[in-house]
Amino acid sequence: xxxxxxxxxxxxxxxxxxxxxxxxxxxxxxxxxxxxxxxxxxxxxxxxxxxxxxxxxxxxxxxxxxxxxxxxxxxxxxxxxxxxxxxxxxxxxxxxxxxxxxxxxxxxxxxxxxxxxxxxxxxxxxxxxxxxxxxxxxxxxxxxxxxxxxxxxxxxxxxxxxxxxxxxxxxxxxxxxxxxxxxxxxxxxxxxxxxxxxxxxxxxxxxxxxxxxxxxxxxxxxxxxxxxxxxxxxxxxxxxxxxxxxxxxxxxxxxxxxxxxxxxxxxxxxxxxxxxxxxxxxxxxxxxxxxxxxxxxxxxxxxxxxxxxxxxxxxxxxxxxxxxxxxxxxxxxxxxxxxxxxxxxxxxxxxxxxxxxxxxxxxxxxxxxxxxxxxxxxxxxxxxxxxxxxxxxxxxxxxxxxxxxxxxxxxxxxxxxxxxxxxxxxxxxxxxxxxxxxxxxxxxxxxxxxxxxxxxxxxxxxxxxxxxxxxxxxxxxxxxxxxxxxxxxxxxxxxxxxxxxxxxxxxxxxxxxxxxxxxxxxxxxxxxxxxxxxxxxxxxxxxxxxxxxxxxxxxxxxxxxxxxxxxxxxxxxxxxxxxxxxxxxxxxxxxxxxxxxxxxxxxxxxxxxxxxxxxxxxxxxxxxxxxxxxxxxxxxxxxxxxxxxxxxxxxxxxxxxxxxxxxxxxxxxxxxxxxxxxxxxxxxxxxxxxxxxxxxxxxxxxxxxxxxxxxxxxxxxxxxxxxxxxxxxxxxxxxxxxxxxxxxxxxxxxxxxxxxxxxxxxxxxxxxxxxxxxxxxxxxxxxxxxxxxxxxxxxxxxxxxxxxxxxxxxxxxxxxxxxxxxxxxxxxxxxxxxxxxxxxxxxxxxxxxxxxxxxxxxxxxxxxxxxxxxxxxxxxxxxxxxxxxxxxxxxxxxxxxxxxxxxxxxxxxxxxxxxxxxxxxxxxxxxxxxxxxxxxxxxxxxxxxxxxxxxxxxxxx
Numbered sequence: 015x016x017x018x019x020x021x022x023x024x025x026x027x028x029x030x031x032x033x034x035x036x037x038x039x040x041x042x043x044x045x046x047x048x049x050x051x052x053x054x055x056x057x058x059x060x061x062x063x064x065x066x067x068x069x070x071x072x073x074x075x076x077x078x079x080x081x082x083x084x085x086x087x088x089x090x091x092x093x094x095x096x097x098x099x100x101x102x103x104x105x106x107x108x109x110x111x112x113x114x115x116x117x118x119x120x121x122x123x124x125x126x127x128x129x130x131x132x133x134x135x136x137x138x139x140x141x142x143x144x145x146x147x148x149x150x151x152x153x154x155x156x157x158x159x160x161x162x163x164x165x166x167x168x169x170x171x172x173x174x175x176x177x178x179x180x181x182x183x184x185x186x187x188x189x190x191x192x193x194x195x196x197x198x199x200x201x202x203x204x205x206x207x208x209x210x211x212x213x214x215x216x217x218x219x220x221x222x223x224x225x226x227x228x229x230x231x232x233x234x235x236x237x238x239x240x241x242x243x244x245x246x247x248x249x250x251x252x253x254x255x256x257x258x259x260x261x262x263x264x265x266x267x268x269x270x271x272x273x274x275x276x277x278x279x280x281x282x283x284x285x286x287x288x289x290x291x292x293x294x295x296x297x298x299x300x301x302x303x304x305x306x307x308x309x310x311x312x313x314x315x316x317x318x319x320x321x322x323x324x325x326x327x328x329x330x331x332x333x334x335x336x337x338x339x340x341x342x343x344x345x346x347x348x349x350x351x352x353x354x355x356x357x358x359x360x361x362x363x364x365x366x367x368x369x370x371x372x373x374x375x376x377x378x379x380x381x382x383x384x385x386x387x388x389x390x391x392x393x394x395x396x397x398x399x400x401x402x403x404x405x406x407x408x409x410x411x412x413x414x415x416x417x418x419x420x421x422x423x424x425x426x427x428x429x430x431x432x433x434x435x436x437x438x439x440x441x442x443x444x445x446x447x448x449x450x451x452x453x454x455x456x457x458x459x460x461x462x463x464x465x466x467x468x469x470x471x472x473x474x475x476x477x478x479x480x481x482x483x484x485x486x487x488x489x490x491x492x493x494x495x496x497x498x499x500x501x502x503x504x505x506x507x508x509x510x511x512x513x514x515x516x517x518x519x520x521x522x523x524x525x526x527x528x529x530x531x532x533x534x535x536x537x538x539x540x541x542x543x544x545x546x547x548x549x550x551x552x553x554x555x556x557x558x559x560x561x562x563x564x565x566x567x568x569x570x571x572x573x574x575x576x577x578x579x580x581x582x583x584x585x586x587x588x589x590x591x592x593x594x595x596x597x598x599x600x601x602x603x604x605x606x607x608x609x610x611x612x613x614x615x616x617x618x619x620x621x622x623x624x625x626x627x628x629x630x631x632x633x634x635x636x637x638x639x640x641x642x643x644x645x646x647x648x649x650x651x652x653x654x655x656x657x658x659x660x661x662x663x664x665x666x667x668x669x670x671x672x673x674x675x676x677x678x679x680x681x682x683x684x685x686x687x688x689x690x691x692x693x694x695x696x697x698x699x700x701x702x703x704x705x706x707x708x709x710x711x712x713x714x715x716x717x718x719x720x721x722x723x724x725x726x727x728x729x730x731x732x733x734x735x736x737x738x739x740x741x742x743x744x745x746x747x748x749x750x751x752x753x754x755x756x757x758x759x760x761x762x763x764x765x766x767x768x769x770x771x772x773x774x775x776x777x778x779x780x781x782x783x784x785x786x787x788x789x790x791x792x793x794x795x796x797x798x799x800x801x802x803x804x805x806x807x808x809x810x811x812x813x814x815x816x817x818x819x820x821x822x823x824x825x826x827x828x829x830x831x832x833x834x835x836x837x838x839x840x841x842x843x844x845x846x847x848x849x850x851x852x853x854x855x856x857x858x859x860x861x862x863x864x865x866x867x868x869x870x871x872x873x874x875x876x877x878x879x880x881x882x883x884x885x886x887x888x889x890x891x892x893x894x895x896x897x898x899x900x901x902x903x904x905x906x907x908x909x910x911x912x913x914x915x916x917x918x919x920x921x922x923x924x925x926x927x928x929x930x931x932x933x934x935x936x937x938x939x940x941x942x943x944x945x946x947x948x949x950x951x952x953x954x955x956x957x958x959x960x961x962x963x964x965x966x967x968x969x970x971x
Contacts, residue, residue: 018068020057020076021085021135028081036136039154042367043356047141048150053134054089056101057116060129067125075119091167096139098147101164102156103133109438109464109520109534118558153356153365157315160464179523183582184228188216203228205235214595229527229575229583236495236531237502238594246730246739246764249597253740256605262740264596269743270723270757273750281718282756283418289330289491290338290411291758292418293720295789300415301671301679302338303787304330305408305722306493307763312405316364316372321380321465322535324407328384329491331411332474333538335418337481337489338411340474341647341671343381345391345407346683346783347373348726350400351630352969360770363401371971373405376465378641383467384474387650388642389667390681394781395630396688401768402778404726408785410681412671417481420488422504422541424569428512429486429547430497431554431561432473433536436520438464440532469559470536476557477538485542485550492537497564498530500539505567506591511574512565514582526577541567599730603737608692608832610816611824613898617951619870624956624964625826626867626904627874632822633968636661651678651793652712657800661966662879665711665863666786668796678790680714683783686866686906688820690780692834694738697820698745698782699752699837703908705786706753706846707863711911713796713853714788716846721750722785723760728777729767738780739764746782752839753846755786795854799862801880804940806859807920808886810869811932812845812910814893816901822867823904835908842909845930849911852926857919864910870903870946870954872912877944878962885945886936888953899948914938 024030033053040048057076065086072084091099104110113130120127136155138147147165156163191199196212199205207215215234219226240246247266252259262268274285283292283300290304308323324343331338350359350366359365364372381388386409480486492500497517501510514526520534542550547563554561568574573590575583626632639654644667652668655661666682684704689697702721710716723746730736750757766778790796818824819831852858860880864872869891877884888902897905915923920934936946944961946954 016062018059018061018086019088020059020072021089022055022077022082023052025081025083036154040150043149043153045146045150047146048138049140052137056133056135058131058133059116059127061120061125061127063125070123071120075116075123091137093167096141098138098142099167100136100138100147100151100155101133103131103162103164105160105162108160109436109466111464111466111468114466115468153368160315160318177523179525181526181577181580183580185225186228186231188219188225191216203231205231206239207235210595211238214593218589218593227583229530230585232527232531233498233502233573233583233585234590236498237590239494240764241494242499243594244762245594245597246599247725247762249599251599251601251736251740253601253603253737255603255737265740265743269747270760273747274756274758276751277754277756279756282720282758284335285756285758288334290334291720291722292334292413293758295412295671295679296675296677298415299672300413300418301787302331302334302411302413303408303720303722303785304759305344305406305724305783305785306330306761307724307726308405308407309402309726309763309766312369312373312403313363313401316369317376318464320373320376320405323405324377324380325465325467325470325535326491326493327407327409328386328470329493329538331409331413332477333489333491334411335413336420336486337417337477338413339478340384340386340409340411341649342410342667342669342681343386343388343408344681344683344785345377345388346393346685347406348394348396348399348404348781350397350403351395354397354400360401360768363768366400369403373403374638374641377407380465380467382643384471385646387644387646387669389644389650389654389669390683392683392685393635393638394685394687396779398776398778401776402766404766404778404781406724406783410679410787422488422508422567424508424567426487426541426543426567427547427563428501428510428565428567429540429542429550429561429563430517431477431538431540431559433466433469433534434518434520434560435524435529435532435534435537437524437528437532438534440528465535472557472559473536473538476554476559480550480553485546485553486540487543488541490539492539494533496531496533497539502573502590504539504541505573506587509568509570509572509587510565511568512576514564514575514577516562516564518560518562526575526582530575599736600733601736601740602733603741606692608819608830610818610832611827611829613900615898617948617953619903619953620956622823622826623870623874623954624961626822626871627961627965628968629822629826630968632866632871632965634661634663634966635969636966637969637971648673652796652798656798657879658881662800663875665708665799666714668712668790668793670793676792676794678793678796680709680712680788680790681786682708683785684708685781685783686820687779687781688825688830689834690738690742690782691830692819692832694742694780694782695745696834696836697780698742699749700835700908701782701784702749702753702755703837703842704863704865705784706755706842707909707911709786709788710846710849711799711861711863713790715791716788716843716850717754719753719755719786719788720758721755723757724783724785725762725764726766726778726781727762727764729775730764735777742780742782749837749839752837753843791854795856797853797858797860799860799876799879801876801882801884801914801938802859804882804938805917806938807915807917807934808884808936808938809913809915809923809932810864810891810910810935811849811913811927811930812864813907813931814869814891814897814902814905814910815907816894816897817905817907818901821904821906823900835906837908845909848927848930852923855926857915857923857926858913859916860914862912864912865906868904868906869912873946874944874961876912876914878958878965881942881958883939883941883943883945883958884936885939887947889947889949890933890935892931892933899953902948903946903953
């Protein structure tokens with residue numbers, strides 16, 4: 015066979031879109047002298063076909079002949095001092111999903127390719143120094159973690175070939191090691207296990223009288239990783255809270271889990287037991303919800319990390335019960351500020367703007383290609399996220415009520431379905447559990463996974479077909495830890511015997527250990543009865559989905575690993591899953607000594623409001639939202655952007671999972687890390703309160719809210735940081751009990767700390783994402799936040815306090831404050847229920863939760879979203895005594911709603927809200943201006959156009 019090279023570029027007269035985007039990014043780096051960038055797509059196809067067929071491949075498969083030209087072979091490039099050529103290739107072993115699609119398409123054309131690779135060639139023109147080219151390559155063109163750069167037009171691409179693997183069983187000397195030796199071994203093998211854990215493992219092997227093999231140690235490390243087993247939250251903790259001693263035997267069981275257990279809601283089907291939490295939907299179906307994090311991989315390779323984050327969480331509902339159909343995605347991101355100077359970016363990290371673009375692209379491409387609408391999310395910016403970006407991805411699934419549980423039985427076959435196994439993602443679970451450093455971009459490139467949405471889509475469709483045919487007994491996804499975790503967990507109660515050489519591979523050369531712990535994507539594991547094996551394999555074959563049985567579940571309660579007839583590992587399930595030592599940790603919390611800034615007490619807050627609206631955390635996220643398909647599947651009722659121009663910020667999403675039913679699901683979130691800088695307890699309660707308000711604002715039921723918790727924290731080995739985690743957990747318990755909203759699932763990503771080259775340690779701010787899901791009885795009764803009609807009355811429901819601590823108003827002035835917003839849960843629940851009654855009774859035309867930026871920001875958003883004006887008097891706001899104008903405008907007190915009520919229904923609305931705090935504060939006008947008075951003074955008088963411009967400009971990339 016010979017290697018055919020195809021180079022595809024834009025036709026003369028057609029824009030080189032990718033080249034222009036690269037040029038723009040280069041200019042953003044401050045590099046001057048670059049005049050033009052030309053981008054060429056390169057395909058290298060190892061196949062035995064003639065020139066005529068190569069022409070067909072070029073014209074019919076690889077090239078859009080309307081706007082692209084294809085050159086077969088290597089196009090001669092004139093390289094001069096002012097024109098440099100750079101090619102970027104994926105490293106050997108990195109998944110190339112485009113190449114996979116080309117391979118499949120060639121097969122459809124009747125040609126078999128021994129291999130396909132893709133690359134990009136860039137011709138950069140301008141006055142450039144060698145150091146400029148190096149910066150451009152490193153910061154814009156390529157990611158060292160997954161890509162290899164070739165300079166010059168005559169350089170040869172890297173060889174993709176690997177050698178055959180020769181079996182060599184590796185035994186690790188463990189029995190004789192000292193404590194120091196155990197820790198050295200943990201570090202050398204990237205196990206991320208501490209001395210206590212390594213000692214426990216040593217004692218186990220001393221008991222059974224032998225040393226471990228490498229695959230056994232790797233299996234234990236994956237299973238015991240913070241990412242998989244949540245050992246910090248399960249720890250015994252002694253806490254000193256401002257001098258008060260508090261003890262927890264198991265933190266998570268006595269807070270988050272306890273709330274769910276104490277509430278004992280009958281509509282909860284499955285909580286904290288499966289890959290996603292499950293709640294009732296209607297008589298026939300249930301809905302499940304899971305939110306995952308994919309932080310460390312996204313720091314190294316934003317595109318790959320984020321795409322596998324959304325791909326991984328899609329597999330959670332697929333692996334819940336006997337399999338759910340994903341119906342909606344959510345995402346929440348935390349980044350450093352995109353205008354950060356290049357010289358302020360720590361070594362070993364990517365620029366926040368590049369991280370943001372890569373993460374958004376990864377989620378966009380994977381979700382869109384899977385055909386799952388992305389309907390809800392948020393973005394938060396703080397410089398402490400620069401080296402540790404946070405990527406939360408969530409999926410809601412629909413599952414038949416009789417398919418909510420599954421279990422493997424002895425004798426069932428272990429069947430792996432979907433993607434093939436490669437080296438991508440090795441040590442992902444353990445790596446995600448440790449501290450990031452400036453060296454990780456070089457050391458842990460193998461921990462980055464690369465996703466292939468088309469493979470997962472095909473796997474999903476066939477799995478659902480097999481589920482409905484009743485052809486398997488249990489299913490789970492291959493996520494963190496790969497087969498090690500998936501098969502190990504599924505066989506925990508029985509035992510399992512695995513033949514590793516049977517696992518389908520992407521390429522030759524993988525050892526038995528690499529096969530077992532690889533986190534290569536798009537793989538699911540099924541338990542299939544022998545009599546159903548051929549039937550289920552035929553379903554997968556019919557759609558060209560890889561499916562292979564690799565072992566059987568046993569009754570010996572042991573994990574046995576074999577390779578070509580040789581036993582390479584054996585572990586007792588009891589030790590693997592329950593042998594991890596419980597930790598006793600010490601935490602402390604000291605209420606920070608903070609003070610309130612002096613109030614300005616002025617009479618013109620127009621610029622303050624515009625600055626809040628244009629702050630990154632409040633500003634429009636339309637640039638991101640527009641890249642997602644939130645209409646696919648045709649079930650989106652309330653969309654991420656609403657209003658007359660469909661560009662206003664929706665409080666929550668509402669979807670109709672079943673087209674034949676008017677019953678819906680509302681999805682929302684709440685998060686504000688700045689509150690955590692004051693007190694994570696109130697941050698947690700505020701997150702719950704905000705999520706509740708958001709779903710209520712669109713018509714969701716406050717009595718059927720299910721919550722998810724996602725903790726992302728700094729180094730919890732430090733007592734003062736662990737103390738904040740404990741405070742947040744206490745807040746979760748109080749909030750769940752107060753709102754009678756159980757937690758049904760959750761996830762934690764701890765140790766988000768970055769160590770710079772000079773030894774400085776940067777911890778992320780305390781970050782707790784609260785996600786909420788509830789029922790909507792009739793989606794036709796849903797409302798949105800945009801103002802609807804001049805003359806309608808405007809109310810502020812809820813009481814306003816002097817709670818500017820952690821507010822966006824203080825933030826734009828470089829302050830933090832001390833008075834963090836608190837929550838009166840009893841009042842909040844009463845208000846939410848009465849608001850729901852008013853909305854479902856048709857008394858409310860629009861509603862918006864009062865959160866980031868306070869009343870003034872909420873009013874501005876409602877006005878410009880609806881294209882109408884709003885006149886209000888801040889003096890009418892129900893508040894604590896002596897509240898100044900700044901607090902009336904910008905306080906972020908919880909449990910408040912800005913509500914538009916039809917003029918002739920105000921009396922009915924006020925009766926519906928009887929017993930709650932509320933005030934009629936103004937009216938809707940046709941002036942397209944926001945006017946907020948404070949007594950005789952106009953505190954704000956600004957046009958919608960100016961406010962909207964301020965809100966849209968910052969992230970209008």
